[in-house]
Amino acid sequence: MAMIEMINLTRTYGDLVALDNLNLRIDEGDCFGFIGPNGAGKTTTIRILATLLRPTRGEARIDGLSVGPVHARQVRRIIGYVPDYFGNYPEMLVREYLEFFAAAYGITGQAREQAVDDVLSLTDLTSKADSEVNGLSRGMQQRLSLARVLIHDPKLLLLDEPSSGLDPRARVEIRELLKELHRMGKTILISSHILMELGELCDKIGIIEQGKMRFVGTPRQLMQRANVGAALMVGVGDRHEAAAKLIEQVPGVVGVRLDENLIRVELDTSLTEPSRIAAKLINSGFALEHLVEEQVSLETAFMRMTRGLVN
Numbered sequence: 448m449a450m451i452e453m454i455n456l457t458r459t460y461g462d463l464v465a466l467d468n469l470n471l472r473i474d475e476g477d478c479f480g481f482i483g484p485n486g487a488g489k490t491t492t493i494r495i496l497a498t499l500l501r502p503t504r505g506e507a508r509i510d511g512l513s514v515g516p517v518h519a520r521q522v523r524r525i526i527g528y529v530p531d532y533f534g535n536y537p538e539m540l541v542r543e544y545l546e547f548f549a550a551a552y553g554i555t556g557q558a559r560e561q562a563v564d565d566v567l568s569l570t571d572l573t574s575k576a577d578s579e580v581n582g583l584s585r586g587m588q589q590r591l592s593l594a595r596v597l598i599h600d601p602k603l604l605l606l607d608e609p610s611s612g613l614d615p616r617a618r619v620e621i622r623e624l625l626k627e628l629h630r631m632g633k634t635i636l637i638s639s640h641i642l643m644e645l646g647e648l649c650d651k652i653g654i655i656e657q658g659k660m661r662f663v664g665t666p667r668q669l670m671q672r673a674n675v676g677a678a679l680m681v682g683v684g685d686r687h688e689a690a691a692k693l694i695e696q697v698p699g700v701v702g703v704r705l706d707e708n709l710i711r712v713e714l715d716t717s718l719t720e721p722s723r724i725a726a727k728l729i730n731s732g733f734a735l736e737h738l739v740e741e742q743v744s745l746e747t748a749f750m751r752m753t754r755g756l757v758n
Contacts, residue, residue, distance in 0.1 A: 450475040450603055450634040451496065455505035458491050458658075465491045467658040468505065473636060473651070475602070478629045480645035481638040482749060483655035489638040490531065492655070493607050496636070497528040509603060524552070527596025531608040533588045541583070541591060542567070542576040545598060552599040566594040570624060586617025593624060604628065606637040610644065622648060646745040656753050666745060673748035679712040679721055682737025683728060690733050697724055709737065 451473040458466040466488045473479045481489050494500040495507055498519040510525050512518040536544065542563060549559045567573045570590040575583060583591065589609060596604065609625075610618045622644055629635055629648070639645055645652065646666050654662040654669075662672060683690045691703045691710050702713035712724065721740060728735050 448475045449473070449508075450477070450510055451479075451636065452508040453492075453505070454507075456492070456495065456502050456507050457504040458488075458495065458500070459503045465658055466495075466502070469655075469658070469660055471653060471660060471663060473634065475634055476632060477651055478625075478635045478649045479637070480649035480652045481636060481655065482640075482642060482645060482652065484753060487655045488658040489655060490607055493528070493605050493636070493638065497526060497605055498522050499528075524599060525601055526603045526605055527593075527599075527601035528605045529589075529592045529596055529607065529609055531611055533585075533592055537581055539580050540576070541572060541578055541580055544580050544591065545594060548595050549598045554599065562598050562600075566597045569597065569627075570594040571620075584617070586613050586620060589613060589617070589621060590624065593621075593628075597628075601633075603634045604636070606635065608638055608640070610639060610641055618644065642745040642749055652745075654749065654752055662752055669745070669748050669752070673751040678741040679714065679724065680706075680737065680739045680741060681710040681712055681724065681728070682708060682735075683710070684734035684736055686733065690728060693727060693731055693733075694724055697727055700724075711741075 449472050451471070453469050453471040456466055456469040457464070469488070469492065481492070483489055491500065495502055496509060496514060498514050501515065507514045509522050512522050512525070514522050536547075539547070545563045545566060546559060549562050554562055564573075567576055570593055572587065572590055572594060575587060580588070580591065593609070606625075610621055613621065618641065625635060625637070625648055637645070637649070650665065652662070652664065652666055652669050653660060662669060664672065681690070681694065687705060687708065687710060691705055694700055694710060694712055695703050699714050700712055701715045704711045721738060725735055725738055
């Protein structure tokens with residue numbers, strides 16, 4: 448079942464086309480990574496889905512409901528939206544902050560107290576319940592943002608750069624929390640510039656550039672579409688240059704580079720068995736000391752699929 452549907456979704460600002468006939472379907476339970484250069488249209492798309500911005504043309508639906516003004520209140524009960532900035536009330540305590548938003552969703556009495564306790568526990572903020580919001584670290588504030596949008600148990604999370612400005616430890620903590628939310632069955636749409644994290648977290652990826660969808664599929668399909676093959680680091684006892692020239696002759700090798708005493712070998716998708724290189728070297732009398740396959744990054748595929756253009 449589709450949780451998000453975009454049909455010819457278009458948004459213009461005067462002569463500027465921010466979104467250009469965007470068509471996309473995200474199924475219930477998906478964790479979808481939304482990537483693209485700055486100015487590509489990611490935030491505009493998320494703000495439309497969050498009912499904060501109206502499309503110029505086309506339509507967006509969430510759980511079968513149009514995000515337009517007629518169904519906006521119903522849609523807001525389905526979604527949890529975390530923008531790329533943290534808004535707070537200066538001297539509020541963490542528990543007060545969450546109780547305020549629970550009240551805004553009509554959660555009262557014992558149910559409100561239980562909902563606040565539950566999201567504090569889920570986001571590991573129970574020990575900070577009586578702390579001032581402004582006194583929290585950036586990472587804890589981001590966890591509080593997630594706690595806020597979880598208070599009404601939404602089906603869909605819309606997350607715009609949730610790891611922006613966080614230190615490495617805080618990014619890991621947020622990523623693990625999102626993994627847990629995905630395991631709980633939440634549908635997640637997340638935009639981020641930290642592509643390695645999206646590769647670990649998301650089961651589907653979408654690339655947007657100049658307001659157009661350039662690619663939608665799994666991270667593996669993205670690698671194949673960008674024709675990104677494997678990379679090997681090969682080490683031999685001596686005669687490194689001769690070994691490099693020999694490796695260049697192996698079918699499927701697209702690049703060979705000496706890196707100190709190791710040889711970096713780039714392969715296209717037609718060569719899937721590094722053993723061919725090992726056999727070639729051994730049969731030619733080389734002492735093979737090192738053969739390790741490198742993980743080709745999502746960043747490499749992204750760079751090959753986009754041109755860095757913005758509207």
